[in-house]
Amino acid sequence: MLCRSNDELELLVSQARAFAEQGNVANYIPALAAADKHELSVALYYPDEKGFMAGDTEENFTLQSISKVLSLALALIDQGEEYVFTRVGKEPTGDPFNSIAKLETNKPSKPLNPMINAGALAVTHMIKGKTAGERFERLLDFICCLTGNETITYNKEIAQSEFETAHLNRALVYFMKEHGVIDEDVEELMDLYTKQCAIEMNCIDLARVGCVLAMDGRDPDTDKQLLPIDVARICKTFMVTCGMYNASGEFAINVGIPAKSGVSGGIMGAVPKKCGIGICGPSLDEKGNSIAGIKLLEMMAKRYSLSMF
Numbered sequence: 085m086l087c088r089s090n091d092e093l094e095l096l097v098s099q100a101r102a103f104a105e106q107g108n109v110a111n112y113i114p115a116l117a118a119a120d121k122h123e124l125s126v127a128l129y130y131p132d133e134k135g136f137m138a139g140d141t142e143e144n145f146t147l148q149s150i151s152k153v154l155s156l157a158l159a160l161i162d163q164g165e166e167y168v169f170t171r172v173g174k175e176p177t178g179d180p181f182n183s184i185a186k187l188e189t190n191k192p193s194k195p196l197n198p199m200i201n202a203g204a205l206a207v208t209h210m211i212k213g214k215t216a217g218e219r220f221e222r223l224l225d226f227i228c229c230l231t232g233n234e235t236i237t238y239n240k241e242i243a244q245s246e247f248e249t250a251h252l253n254r255a256l257v258y259f260m261k262e263h264g265v266i267d268e269d270v271e272e273l274m275d276l277y278t279k280q281c282a283i284e285m286n287c288i289d290l291a292r293v294g295c296v297l298a299m300d301g302r303d304p305d306t307d308k309q310l311l312p313i314d315v316a317r318i319c320k321t322f323m324v325t326c327g328m329y330n331a332s333g334e335f336a337i338n339v340g341i342p343a344k345s346g347v348s349g350g351i352m353g354a355v356p357k358k359c360g361i362g363i364c365g366p367s368l369d370e371k372g373n374s375i376a377g378i379k380l381l382e383m384m385a386k387r388y389s390l391s392m393f
Contacts, residue, residue, distance in 0.1 A: 093138035107367035115245035119366035148346030243282035294360025340391025
């Protein structure tokens with residue numbers, strides 16, 4: 085039985101919030117360093133148009149790496165599965181999300197999967213459009229469609245902060261350009277990618293996107309097919325195998341749902357055929373995942389039998 089009251093969620097949030105003290109906010113991106121590490125909020129979005137929430141669920145936060153799932157979905161729609169996966173692999177990695185190591189040792193030198201930074205940069209490169217600006221607008225419109233919220237936009241301050249400090253990501257792009265994975269101007273791709281990561285929404289919006297994925301690409305409100313079934317399936321599979329950085333295996337055992345995290349503290353969950361989950365808790369563990377958010381999901385998984393395994 086899934087949660088059916090806000091009070092239930094408030095109790096779980098209050099218990100999980102204590103774990104935030106053990107982590108830290110993402111201070112390597114200056115604009116994210118000002119977040120309150122003790123904040124924690126969660127929203128559930130069900131396909132019967134009902135939802136439950138706890139904490140400050142209407143407070144916006146940037147998607148960061150959660151956007152990798154959505155750019156992958158659009159790239160698959162634009163280019164097709166064969167095109168995408170000749171340029172990006174499908175395998176999990178035990179390395180940190182921003183590592184360059186596997187690019188140097190793999191033959192051919194393509195990113196292992198779309199959820200690490202190198203893979204996400206390669207995927208964003210595949211989004212169709214004549215200019216970087218047009219490609220970003222297409223991605224933004226796509227995300228507005230998935231959330232059902234036409235006011236979704238990006239945080240200019242955080243995008244600029246990330247653009248100015250993204251030296252390692254630039255190195256990844258230059259390496260892939262050398263090996264033919266990417267063939268566009270590095271700064272144009274970095275501008276597009278940092279804006280993509282800075283797209284912001286609240287927990288309710290994020291839970292709705294999770295619900296679309298949970299329902300195999302169907303809009304939970306209108307029943308319209310927003311994503312092809314195979315695209316939704318591929319995205320959820322990557323969320324299980326790679327969505328929580330190099331803690332994905334442990335998360336699969338302890339929680340057992342498709343999920344994707346971001347260094348702003350967001351986590352998007354998609355409980356197959358049941359609901360979407362949106363969480364924000366800016367205090368991160370050493371892997372870059374929301375420490376209180378993961379604890380909250382562990383509590384929810386145990387209480388409501390969420391695990392798909």
